[in-house]
Amino acid sequence: MENPAYKVIGKSIPRVDAIAKVTGTARYPGDLSMPGMLHMKIRFAERPHARILKIDTSRAEAYPGVVAVFTAKDVPVNEYGLQQPDQPVLCGPGSDKPGADVVRFVGDQVALVVAETEEAAAAACKLIDIEYEDLPVVTDPREAMKPGAPLIHPERGDTNVCVHYKIRKGDISEGFAQADILVEGEYQLPFQEHAYLQPEAGLAYVDEEGRIVVQVAGQWTHTDQKQIAHALGLPLEKVRVIYPAIGGAFGGREDMSVQIVLALAAWKLNRPVKIVWSRRESIIGHGKRHPMYVRARWGATREGKLVAAETEVIADAGAYLYTTNKVLGNATVVHTGPYFIPHVKADVYGVYTNNLPTCAFRGFGAPQALFIAEMQMSKLAEKLGMDPVELRLKNALREGDTLAVGTTPPDPISISKVIQAAAERFGWEQRKRELSQQPPNATLRRGIGFACGFKNVGFSFGYQENCWARIELHGAEEIERVVLHHAGAEVGQGTHTVMVQMAAEALGVPVEKVTLITHDTHNMGNAGSVSASRMTFMAGNAIRGAAEMALRKWKDEERPAIGEYTYLAPKTTPFTPETGYSMPNFAYAYAAQAVEVEVDTETGQVRIVRVVAADDVGQAINPKLVEGQVEGAIVQAEGYALLENFIMKDGYVLTDQLSTYLIPTVLDAPEKVETVIVQVPDPRGPWGARGVGELPYLPLTPAVLAAIHDATGVWMHAFPVTPERLWQALQATRNP
Numbered sequence: 001m002e003n004p005a006y007k008v009i010g011k012s013i014p015r016v017d018a019i020a021k022v023t024g025t026a027r028y029p030g031d032l033s034m035p036g037m038l039h040m041k042i043r044f045a046e047r048p049h050a051r052i053l054k055i056d057t058s059r060a061e062a063y064p065g066v067v068a069v070f071t072a073k074d075v076p077v078n079e080y081g082l083q084q085p086d087q088p089v090l091c092g093p094g095s096d097k098p099g100a101d102v103v104r105f106v107g108d109q110v111a112l113v114v115a116e117t118e119e120a121a122a123a124a125c126k127l128i129d130i131e132y133e134d135l136p137v138v139t140d141p142r143e144a145m146k147p148g149a150p151l152i153h154p155e156r157g158d159t160n161v162c163v164h165y166k167i168r169k170g171d172i173s174e175g176f177a178q179a180d181i182l183v184e185g186e187y188q189l190p191f192q193e194h195a196y197l198q199p200e201a202g203l204a205y206v207d208e209e210g211r212i213v214v215q216v217a218g219q220w221t222h223t224d225q226k227q228i229a230h231a232l233g234l235p236l237e238k239v240r241v242i243y244p245a246i247g248g249a250f251g252g253r254e255d256m257s258v259q260i261v262l263a264l265a266a267w268k269l270n271r272p273v274k275i276v277w278s279r280r281e282s283i284i285g286h287g288k289r290h291p292m293y294v295r296a297r298w299g300a301t302r303e304g305k306l307v308a309a310e311t312e313v314i315a316d317a318g319a320y321l322y323t324t325n326k327v328l329g330n331a332t333v334v335h336t337g338p339y340f341i342p343h344v345k346a347d348v349y350g351v352y353t354n355n356l357p358t359c360a361f362r363g364f365g366a367p368q369a370l371f372i373a374e375m376q377m378s379k380l381a382e383k384l385g386m387d388p389v390e391l392r393l394k395n396a397l398r399e400g401d402t403l404a405v406g407t408t409p410p411d412p413i414s415i416s417k418v419i420q421a422a423a424e425r426f427g428w429e430q431r432k433r434e435l436s437q438q439p440p441n442a443t444l445r446r447g448i449g450f451a452c453g454f455k456n457v458g459f460s461f462g463y464q465e466n467c468w469a470r471i472e473l474h475g476a477e478e479i480e481r482v483v484l485h486h487a488g489a490e491v492g493q494g495t496h497t498v499m500v501q502m503a504a505e506a507l508g509v510p511v512e513k514v515t516l517i518t519h520d521t522h523n524m525g526n527a528g529s530v531s532a533s534r535m536t537f538m539a540g541n542a543i544r545g546a547a548e549m550a551l552r553k554w555k556d557e558e559r560p561a562i563g564e565y566t567y568l569a570p571k572t573t574p575f576t577p578e579t580g581y582s583m584p585n586f587a588y589a590y591a592a593q594a595v596e597v598e599v600d601t602e603t604g605q606v607r608i609v610r611v612v613a614a615d616d617v618g619q620a621i622n623p624k625l626v627e628g629q630v631e632g633a634i635v636q637a638e639g640y641a642l643l644e645n646f647i648m649k650d651g652y653v654l655t656d657q658l659s660t661y662l663i664p665t666v667l668d669a670p671e672k673v674e675t676v677i678v679q680v681p682d683p684r685g686p687w688g689a690r691g692v693g694e695l696p697y698l699p700l701t702p703a704v705l706a707a708i709h710d711a712t713g714v715w716m717h718a719f720p721v722t723p724e725r726l727w728q729a730l731q732a733t734r735n736p
Helices: 018-023 058-062 118-125 172-177 221-232 259-269 279-285 324-334 366-384 388-395 415-426 428-435 495-507 535-555 623-643 700-712 723-734
Strands: 038-044 050-056 066-070 109-115 129-134 161-169 181-189 201-206 212-216 239-242 273-276 292-300 306-318 343-352 444-456 466-475 479-486 514-518 561-568 588-600 606-616 672-678
Touching: 038 118, 038 259, 038 279, 050 109, 058 066, 058 118, 066 118, 066 259, 109 118, 109 259, 161 306, 161 324, 172 292, 172 306, 172 343, 181 366, 201 259, 212 221, 212 259, 221 239, 221 259, 259 273, 292 366, 306 324, 306 366, 324 343, 324 366, 324 444, 366 388, 366 444, 366 700, 388 415, 388 444, 415 428, 415 444, 415 588, 415 606, 415 672, 428 444, 444 700, 466 495, 466 535, 479 495, 479 535, 495 514, 495 535, 535 561, 588 700, 606 623, 606 700, 623 672, 623 700, 700 723
Parallel strands: 038 273, 212 239, 306 343, 479 514, 606 672
Antiparallel strands: 038 109, 050 129, 066 109, 161 343, 181 292, 201 212, 201 273, 292 306, 444 588, 466 479, 466 561, 588 606
16 A cells, blocks of 8 residues: 555655754753753762661751752652562662662662752751661682572572573584584673763653653653552552653663662652763663673584584673663573574573673674674684684574574574675685785784674563554544654664654655654653664564554544554564573574774774675665664674783773763774675564664674784783773783
8 A cells, every 4th residue: 555656665755853953952851841840859879789778867967958858758569670670769768668778789878858049958968977887798709609608589599599490402522523623712791882973861850740750861762651650659640651852872871870869859749850870870770791700612614514513601680680681581582693503502690799880782682792702713713724704604504504503593594695795795815815924023913803793672581562653643634644663762862763664664754844843751551661782673573563553544534543552573482591592582583793993002092994895784774874773783893803902800881971981982983884784574573674773883892802813912811901901812812
């Protein structure tokens, strides 16, 4: 029923939010205000592990301008958590939640001060007197998982291990017996800070219908609503969540930060309440990418066929679960890379510590897991004397091959296509020959590296993926106006533009006729989270279904014609506990990158000269937006590989400002980034589309480290590869 006169899929139309963002009229949470608005500040624990014996708020309450101070006793149901409610809203005595009197990391929230001005709230916060009993601190997950280690959550059992996944595919002993070549590696993977352009902020108030309205930046309006309502002991319909413009998310805004405490204060005081976190509060108070300690042993035949892989991963979950179980589930699926390996053994652990909680971050466990796989592949290629691209193509997944979880990935499997596309655009063979002619004693050395990977699209492991949309068609004889209702968040990636394009395409109307109403739990069904590279895939199918229903009603002369549709994705299954056997995902997307770096061997400075990124997006709904996602992901991944040295010591954050935690600037970006859009349609995706948001992040770090090795002969097993770290490694090779 689509009208071929209006084909907008595949066209790079301007973003629907472009004018508002470039003119500065877009309103972010920190821009919001209301008459009679109060200001909130939070007293953080500022210590990694302690029991709160007493809180005296009298001096804070007496401070001029202070309206109220709230502590744990004021929270009706003092718990929350995206996967399990293991975190108190406020830590301290007076709550009926077991263990709520204990702070478990420096960013635990202890008390709220609400005042007429932000300055008064900040000053009064410092006047709260808290008596602590310090408890033993454990910050290394390897130590935390040992018997007898101090327990972070004794009320939840006798171990700090919160996640343990197993893979037992084939017979690992038989696999290694078939191997002619073995490669072992130990790797240490770091924290990473999300560094949102706008730190956590929001405004809450009670509307005319008695609902608590919370305006914040997030990724899943309906889950925010659910957690707020649970903590306040209220029915869902008494809470409304609205997202203004969102200044970056990258997975981190899936977990709560200011949502519940804003709602609590506005509800208790019946006045609007606003908060804006400082950069330091954002860094210490919210989740980070999971650090991991890894041991890997892989085997191949002399012809280059992979036969066995054995891996142990110990991930730092930090103080609370957040999404550790899901992140590590994803890591377990992809830790053997996009390759067929007949014999696999893996143990993947998530462990509570007194570090900052760790959470979703672009790639959701895949960057760490694929780093393991791609480093092992690069080392195997060197040991076999085989070209790294050739080795990858020889082992790349094909139809009928099984993953580490023992099942075949859904078709189409396009990993070979993206490997070939990246290598060809880069001119891999020619550049390899050219660099072989470098003077052996040159101070500035060039090197090239290659890596690839894959990642799920959509939620996994038995969750029934779903997404809702509603379309209204207005007009008399012809469709004059389209109203699309969809609660999916726009976190900067252009998803709202893509939604408008997909609605216009499905209805056969110009995009100018489509009005999008979104970012709101009121009168909207659940869209799911903007994460897991899922929103284009899921929203597109929901929009297409709603459009078909509305067009049928329009044909029957129903005016306005309204179609409402919930798309249900194909079913998936969880891990079998002892073997990991599962059909964990209904779709995957594939990526490959070739990288050239220049290394100053006297200083350890690394400069990324060129990146060629090939990504199979199925169908590029808006090619320019795809290019933007690729380029942004590569710069963010460059920070992970080379710059962003997040340091915690004894549970305290030493890099708690952007002056000490360095993220890439325009001066650090690679000199040249080339995007190769591969389009192998996914039959389940809308117009064949897969997801792209996380995909180009995945291969960069192992490709960069392989290129550094190519330039210097040094394998780095920990990153970021700061100049100091690389210089020390170079010195060690010169003075063994």
